[in-house]
Amino acid sequence: DIQMTQSPSSLSASVGDRVTITCQASQDITNYLNWYQQKPGKAPKLLIYDASYLQKGVPSRFSGSGSGTDFTFTISSLQPEDFATYFCQQYDNLPTFGGGTKVEVK
């Protein structure tokens, strides 16, 4: 299985901050990477697919980049509704997820 190492596991930030999360794959996954947001008691929500494409209806403050083994997810200006947990997920092979990053209020 392809292992996805996501960091940090948690971070504290304030509204308006720029937030960056990284995900590293254990082998080359080209651009077969998605990013999801999950709020407590809710299902994950697709934000970014194919590493850098914004899912329809998702605000443009969310972005993704990277290819191969190293990927980055960025929130350009954190909004109150963005406090949540974020997961990366690869689909180059049988799908696997990163461990998640909890974005908390500073």
Place this chain on the structure above:
Amino acid sequence: EVQLLESGGGLVQPGGSLRLSCAASGFTFSNYAMTWVRQAPVRGLEWVASIGNSGDSTYYADSVKGRFTISRDNSKKMLYLQMSSLGADDTALYYCAKDKSPFADNTWDLWGQGILVTVSS
């Protein structure tokens, strides 16, 4: 309304069986692959199984292969997960999810609210 609604979860004894169902509405179900993903507090999110839009192609995680069967009924807009030989490691919140494509490309743009399966004596 575009939604997925899971049912069939509950408490089951180790070694037992359970069938989960997922009712789809608001989109052309037969055009999309479907998936089951589970989430447990310690193990996190784990892909379980996927099925192509026609039902001809199925894929399973090694952890459930031979014990779980994914299936679908396009005429009823229903997705199923038949689970057998259940163990404590299968305890989780199970989500059904819709793929963006007819094939199991594994990018999921619609999720159900989840259904809890607890394996315990």
